[in-house]
Amino acid sequence: MTAGMDEVRPGPQDVRDDSGAGLLKGFGKQMKLFREREGLTQAEVGARLGYGEDQIASVEQGRRIPKPELIDRADEVLGAGGVLKALKDEVARARYPGFFRDAARVEAQAVELHVYDTHIINGLLQTEEYARAVFAMRRPLLDEETMGQRVAARLARQVISPAGPPR
DSSP: OOOOSSOOOOOGGGSOOTTSHHHHHHHHHHHHHHHHHTTOOHHHHHHHHTOOHHHHHHHHTTSSOOOHHHHHHHHHHTTOTTHHHHTHHHHHHTTSOHHHHHHHHHHHHOSOOOOOOSSOOTTTTOOHHHHHHHHHTOSSOOOHHHHHHHHHHHHHGGGGOTTOSOO
16 A cells, blocks of 8 residues: 555654653663663662662663662662663653653753742742642642652752752
8 A cells, every 4th residue: 555645654743752751661671681681680679779679660661760869879789880870861851741841951951030920930939738739730630640750840840949949
């Protein structure tokens, strides 16, 4: 069959992975390869890193976003030679929704913020409780894991604020 009106071919916009899932799965596969090269089980790696076997399995399967500390320790424990650490920034950005990822990259490099808010500076001065309440009101409702990831991503943005996180 030749390509005609009835056949749909994916264009570049159709194959984009805005969720970051592809990056997380790739990171997880690399971590698994390094673990297997060292002859370690997920439970053994978890014990050495201070995490449970389930956490290690979730990271290796690309279902959970590893914390930067886990990535640093895993790189050392698994003898990855900096390969896992090299992906740390990209893995951290995977926690943001695809539409915001570019803005987060620019925001991290910003030296000034030109916005007027009387109570909240777009998430930078929110407490965890406030951020959770904002996401709990979203429709359609978010599942607990997605909400937890988005709250963590919003709170992680507070490192750019000279005032630091709210108390």
